[in-house]
Structures are given as structure tokens and as C-alpha cells.
Amino acid sequence: MGVPEFKEFFDGEVFLDSEKRFYGPKERWLPLWHGVLRCDTYAHGFRAKKNGVKGNVKGEGRLLGGVFMFAPGDQGITFEHFERSWGDHAKIPDIMAAINRVKRN
Template sequence: MCRRFYGPRERKMGLLAFLRIGVWFNGLRAFRKGFLGNVLGEGFVLGGVFVIGRDPQGILLEHREMEFGDKVNISDVLHAARRITRDL
């Protein structure tokens, strides 16, 4: 059985994404923090972060990028990771 996070197709944003003000603010924020980016890979695929617990727990955190540069809250990731049970 094949499982996919994004369903039957990847989530992408096209060139019109650069007209969104949030994308420009995210890019400016990254530039100010010293991130210049790269030109490797597929540049239009939106990313995401998942924290997955053991079988009965399932997905503890799901964050899908809504636009380029949309960041996950790190404290939410750490909180979800701490909730993963260690029992076998």
C-alpha cells in the first residue's frame, strides 16, 4: 500500500505566487537573516513538516506551507515530538 502525505498530487505554486505580498515579506525576512537561497531542485513545490507518533498516535503535528517561506513554529514541533510515546 502506497501512502502519500500530499494525496494524489504535489502541492505547487506557480509564477503568480510572486505577486503575493506574504511571499515578498517571507523572502525579505530570510534575506535579513542571511539566507540567500539556491537554484537546486524544484522551486515551486510547497513543503511541510509532520511529526508522526507510534501507530495509535498517528499524526501529532501537520504544517503545510501555504506560500513560499511559510515557517513552522519550532516550539510546536518540539511539543509534538515530546508527546511521542516511547513504549514498544
């Protein structure tokens, strides 16, 4: 799923960092050997396969990303998630709760 699917749940602007420039004050890299030895790497892969998620395995996979949600005005960052390992995605209920908090304000 991508930005168009996310916009169905949120009446506002959605920005995608397609150039991958917003990684916080410091890029976070997961060493290859560390990622291969982590049990959650395999658990995330198994979960994705079980749910029919297909990846393209393109790009630099060692650079960890994240999700940031900014609210309008002076509310600032209302949600953030930093990837800890490969396949560690933000939980949908947490994102939806942050969206609902912004909607109420």
C-alpha cells in the same frame, strides 16, 4: 538546518523524504504568477535574509511541501504543516510542542 540538527531535540528516528514522494494525496503547486504577487513571499524572503538564511534557488520551487511528524505506535500524525506560499515554514515552537507531547507519552 537539517535532519542532524533536528535529531538533537528528539530521541527517535527522523525520516527525510529526499526523493520528495510524500506530498499527500495531491501535489500542491503554486503558480509562478501567484507566488510573485503574494506579499508574504517577499516578507518570507526579507525574514530569511535578515536571519542570514541562504538558499540555493535550485529545484522546482513551485511545488509546495510540508512537515509531518509521526509518533510511534498508534498515535499517528502528531504534527503537520502544509506550506501555503514560498518560504512558509513550520514554526519551531509548534514543532517543539509536538515533540514534547510525544516525549510525555
